[in-house]
Amino acid sequence: MAKFTLDVNGKSHVIDADPDMPLLYALRNDIGLNNPKFGCGLAQCGACTVHLNGQPVRSCITPVSAVGDAKVVTLAGLGTPEKPHPLQTAYIEEQVTQCGYCINGWIMTAAALLNRVKKPTDDQIKDALTGLKCRCATHMAIMRAVKRAAAMMG
């Protein structure tokens, strides 16, 4: 066990953990953030995605010891109920959500894309979102929501 200080959604958290423990476990079990989800645990579905210094990473395979002083942002840190991220607004307006389990991965991955590319093409959106899984088959609605959010971000 060792002590790690994690900067998550702008707050500092000190946790005791095995260095190999996945960041996902620290976020969910030690810090109490349940927005990153455990799906496959094998980097295959994206449900656990968070940002490390703005880059989307799969927290189920990211050891807590690899985070260092990187800024971790989760879906809960992307926007607030009063000031949601455009993707969060677009998800509601396009009524994307079915069971909701996958939302975290799609929004966090799309948010990183929109930070990088202001007006992504359909192909750029599909490329960025490759590998994410939605068992409820909301893929067409997700495309509409990402494009709506891109338009809102102007």
Ligand code: FES
């Ligand atoms: S839970 Fe991390 S990619 Fe599936």
Ligand code: FES
């Ligand atoms: S909304 Fe159910 S898995 Fe995507």
